[in-house]
Amino acid sequence: PEAVFEEPVILIRVNRLYKPGMKPKEVYDATRMQWRVGPRAFEQKYACAVYLGIIREVYEIKKWEPMEVINGHQRHGFTGKTAKPEVRNKYRHTSVKHLFKQGHQSSIVYVGGKELPKKG
Numbered sequence: 001p002e003a004v005f006e007e008p009v010i011l012i013r014v015n016r017l018y019k020p021g022m023k024p025k026e027v028y029d030a031t032r033m034q035w036r037v038g039p040r041a042f043e044q045k046y047a048c049a050v051y052l053g054i055i056r057e058v059y060e061i062k063k064w065e066p067m068e069v070i071n072g073h074q075r076h077g078f079t080g081k082t083a084k085p086e087v088r089n090k091y092r093h094t095s096v097k098h099l100f101k102q103g104h105q106s107s108i109v110y111v112g113g114k115e116l117p118k119k120g
Helices: 024-032 039-043 085-091
Strands: 009-013 046-051 054-070 073-082 108-111
Touching: 024 046, 024 054, 024 073, 039 108, 046 085, 054 085
Parallel strands: 009 046
Antiparallel strands: 009 108, 046 054, 054 073
């Protein structure tokens, strides 16, 4: 089934890092580290690890922290924990393929929550 989001969520595509059979800590580390995110990321309550268009895990974000600068762009990582069962079970194993359009280059998609005003 397709995911329907009620909470502010950041979807993080981990296609290059995810391997079936990974340990929970490995999935968490692959999901939380080194992302180029916009200000909207800091408003999200949950982060979802997405592999091949399917949510593999759901995390409650505690805080975002600056990581290293890569190619002149500040990267961030979050600290958190596995989401409570009522949230985790609602989203885990659901499809978000419809949110990653063909040719979409970014690994990040924001869903749910309030829209931030656009600059300019």
